[in-house]
Amino acid sequence: MRRVHLEAAEDHVERLARENDPVGAVKEIIWNALDANATKVTVQIERSATDTVEKITVTDDGDGMTPELCNSTFDRIGGSWKKTQRISERLGRPLHGRTGQGRLRGFALGSSIKWTTVANSIGGRFATTITANRSSRNDFNISEPTKYSTDTGTVFEAWGRQSIVLNKLLQERALSQITTEFAPYLSIFPDIEIYYDGTRIDPTSVIQNQETYPVEFSHDGVDDRATLRVIEWDMRVDRELHLCDADGVVIDIADVRIQAPGFDFTAYVLWADMPQHRGEFLLDEAAHGPVSSLLSASRSILRDHFKFRAVERRHEIVEKWKENDLYPYQGAPSSDAERVERDTFDIVATTIQRHMPRPQKHLKATLALLRESVKHQPENVNRILDEVFRLNAEDKTELSRLLDRTSLSSIIKASSSVADRLDFLAALSHMVFDPEVRKLVKERTQLHKILENETWIFGEQFSLLVSDRSLNAVLDRHLHILGREQREPIPVLREDGTVGIVDLMLSRARKEHDRRQHLVVELKAPKVNAGDDELRQIKSYAKAVAMDPQFADVNVEWDFWLIATGIGGMVDMEVDQRDKPHGCVWDFSRGPMTVRVWVKKWSEIVEECRGRLQYFQESFDHDPTVEQAIEYLQHHHSGLLPGALERRPQKSDEEEAS
Numbered sequence: 001m002r003r004v005h006l007e008a009a010e011d012h013v014e015r016l017a018r019e020n021d022p023v024g025a026v027k028e029i030i031w032n033a034l035d036a037n038a039t040k041v042t043v044q045i046e047r048s049a050t051d052t053v054e055k056i057t058v059t060d061d062g063d064g065m066t067p068e069l070c071n072s073t074f075d076r077i078g079g080s081w082k083k084t085q086r087i088s089e090r091l092g093r094p095l096h097g098r099t100g101q102g103r104l105r106g107f108a109l110g111s112s113i114k115w116t117t118v119a120n121s122i123g124g125r126f127a128t129t130i131t132a133n134r135s136s137r138n139d140f141n142i143s144e145p146t147k148y149s150t151d152t153g154t155v156f157e158a159w160g161r162q163s164i165v166l167n168k169l170l171q172e173r174a175l176s177q178i179t180t181e182f183a184p185y186l187s188i189f190p191d192i193e194i195y196y197d198g199t200r201i202d203p204t205s206v207i208q209n210q211e212t213y214p215v216e217f218s219h220d221g222v223d224d225r226a227t228l229r230v231i232e233w234d235m236r237v238d239r240e241l242h243l244c245d246a247d248g249v250v251i252d253i254a255d256v257r258i259q260a261p262g263f264d265f266t267a268y269v270l271w272a273d274m275p276q277h278r279g280e281f282l283l284d285e286a287a288h289g290p291v292s293s294l295l296s297a298s299r300s301i302l303r304d305h306f307k308f309r310a311v312e313r314r315h316e317i318v319e320k321w322k323e324n325d326l327y328p329y330q331g332a333p334s335s336d337a338e339r340v341e342r343d344t345f346d347i348v349a350t351t352i353q354r355h356m357p358r359p360q361k362h363l364k365a366t367l368a369l370l371r372e373s374v375k376h377q378p379e380n381v382n383r384i385l386d387e388v389f390r391l392n393a394e395d396k397t398e399l400s401r402l403l404d405r406t407s408l409s410s411i412i413k414a415s416s417s418v419a420d421r422l423d424f425l426a427a428l429s430h431m432v433f434d435p436e437v438r439k440l441v442k443e444r445t446q447l448h449k450i451l452e453n454e455t456w457i458f459g460e461q462f463s464l465l466v467s468d469r470s471l472n473a474v475l476d477r478h479l480h481i482l483g484r485e486q487r488e489p490i491p492v493l494r495e496d497g498t499v500g501i502v503d504l505m506l507s508r509a510r511k512e513h514d515r516r517q518h519l520v521v522e523l524k525a526p527k528v529n530a531g532d533d534e535l536r537q538i539k540s541y542a543k544a545v546a547m548d549p550q551f552a553d554v555n556v557e558w559d560f561w562l563i564a565t566g567i568g569g570m571v572d573m574e575v576d577q578r579d580k581p582h583g584c585v586w587d588f589s590r591g592p593m594t595v596r597v598w599v600k601k602w603s604e605i606v607e608e609c610r611g612r613l614q615y616f617q618e619s620f621d622h623d624p625t626v627e628q629a630i631e632y633l634q635h636h637h638s639g640l641l642p643g644a645l646e647r648r649p650q651k652s653d654e655e656e657a658s
Contacts, residue, residue: 036062064119110158184248
């Protein structure tokens with residue numbers, strides 16, 4: 001028996017274990033088994049007398065770990081042999097692991113963890129045991145290899161953790177999460193068996209509908225192709241967009257960001273180059289890049305898919321009612337009037353069907369009463385539509401289709417939100433581009449305060465953390481949301497020894513990852529151009545974070561944006577560098593931390609927002625006037641406007657005529 005010590009800070013090891021995500025730990029251990037060519041993986045959960053989790057055992061029939069691999073694996077983070085290989089040696093399967101951190105996830109399942117692994121090595125087949133304890137996460141005890149004659153494979157065991165967090169493993173959601181994670185992989189390798197708590201993971205048994213689409217997208221001047229697979233489930237699932245390699249191995253998980261009421265689904269984007277872009281999807285959501293282009297194209301296809309499926313779903317529901325003798329009409333329509341009546345009934349009934357009683361006799365009575373309402377008082381529905389919306393026949397049809405997917409209140413809220421954003425974008429353009437107005441707009445007391453409540457312009461994925469605070473306060477807030485204790489009370493200083501004041505700090509935690517992204521925005525008044533002094537200021541903030549040893553082990557990406565109307569001095573040469581995307585003037589990495597500095601013009605921010613809202617603007621036929629934009633500012637940001645934008649007196653009819 002020998003003890004190896006993991007060369008890493010213990011709190012860093014604790015964060016990598018992600019102990020509040022036991023389901024994620026189970027998924028990681030299953031992936032490790034599949035990477036070792038396992039054809040059968042079994043997850044057993046032992047319960048205590050109080051029906052809580054007592055022990056987790058994961059058994060596989062893979063190739064195991066050789067004694068040599070055990071000795072070289074458990075003393076460091078990273079450096080996994082999988083990093084340089086794309087497929088497994090014996091069966092040629094695609095590999096999931098890359099970072100060499102999966103073994104640490106075991107601490108999410110127990111205070112004591114143990115691997116018993118049997119593998120073929122030089123001189124025969126050997127068994128090796130590795131044990132570790134949560135009280136000393138950095139120490140792993142590795143036994144001397146023992147000659148063995150049984151089949152190869154690995155048994156992972158975890159026990160001794162008393163935490164209600166482990167009860168997540170017993171919830172129905174855990175089974176659905178594992179099913180959606182491995183569905184693409186199991187479709188490619190159907191002979192693989194995965195069992196979770198006595199149930200075989202069989203995606204085909206709970207797939208309600210699935211479609212596959214080619215995805216065409218462009219990046220860096222190159223036309224590329226990927227595949228989008230949409231699976232609709234006959235079970236409750238978390239709606240997710242899985243970013244996979246060409247073999248269905250999950251690399252990242254992004255937000256779906258589409259509306260599809262009534263559908264439980266998972267979308268999978270399969271792209272051969274996805275492993276080279278691991279972790280880039282969050283940054284690309286707010287910038288131009290291959291993953292951003294791919295996600296945009298995929299979401300467009302998803303919207304069209306569920307637009308069509310909503311119509312199909314309505315017909316499916318009606319046909320099911322007919323098969324079960326619940327439909328309140330018999331035979332074919334006897335007249336055009338009855339055909340219209342049935343069409344109206346189908347639209348109304350399928351829209352509200354989720355709220356109808358489940359017992360068949362109650363459902364049949366409800367449908368019969370609804371039929372009578374449609375037949376004898378159809379004018380009530382049309383009158384509401386006519387009086388409130390003044391819709392023509394075509395618009396009524398479109399509204400009916402829309403109501404199949406969402407509620408009227410949701411439509412009104414979404415429409416209002418989009419209209420407000422279009423108005424604010426017009427208002428922002430007026431403030432920063434109008435030659436007379438931009439001279440009057442102040443940075444901190446006006447533009448800064450307005451943007452605190454309109455942070456969506458910097459990207460939907462961010463939320464405001466702090467505003468107009470010192471760099472020390474910003475970093476303290478950063479460590480607080482990571483769940484770490486207060487940092488040492490050593491001030492974070494810039495190169496000149498001062499503590500800077502940052503305008504806005506926004507944050508977003510990556511789903512399924514322990515990495516967090518922060519965006520620090522330095523705003524300049526519309527009349528100020530970004531020159532050498534302004535660039536030195538934003539770089540000094542970034543360097544203060546990058547060079548301070550108190551934050552060297554923080555797993556985070558920092559993006560610092562300097563936003564101004566124009567660019568002057570040497571800045572114009574720095575925003576276009578050969579090895580960096582447009583606007584990136586500094587890119588630095590140290591350990592798990594990455595720091596980047598960007599220079600952006602207000603025109604670029606506005607154009608990016610217009611690109612995101614272009615479809616809605618065209619659909620709404622809403623192009624706000626300057627007066628409408630100013631009215632929005634006066635309504636939502638009263639007291640923060642320069643005198644030129646204060647409420648103006650209404651003109652008389654004579655003045656308007658002149």
